[in-house]
């Protein structure tokens with residue numbers, strides 16, 4: 001299993017490198033928000049990122065937070081998606097192929113690697129698949145470690 005997307009500590013240099021590789025100026029806001037997204041956030045909404053920024057970065061406007069998120073999405077560093085379970089756009093720093101499992105009890109989203117599910121598509125030849133957005137819904141037994149053991153949300 002690839003481990004790039006696992007939550008782990010990133011050095012300031014590695015975060016700066018991610019931004020520079022994507023041709024983004026490593027501003028203080030981008031560095032801080034990206035570090036938060038990579039290390040602490042778990043499928044946050046824009047509002048959750050904004051609230052974190054207000055609490056941790058002091059003087060930062062909502063527009064700056066949202067613009068920063070948009071620039072990170074445009075650069076392909078994080079991605080955003082929207083599912084029917086919520087009106088909110090959700091940000092994800094796991095940009096590898098994966099689908100999501102929604103624990104309807106806690107509202108938490110778990111990453112499920114695509115190789116852990118069997119999906120057979122019979123798309124017509126002239127349909128070119130770009131990405132798959134699938135949301136599994138159910139419950140996760142807090143005592144069961146099945147998802148946790150296989151999941152990708154561990155630190």
Ligand SMILES: [Zn+2]
Nearest residue numbers: 092094100111
């Ligand atoms: Zn995800």
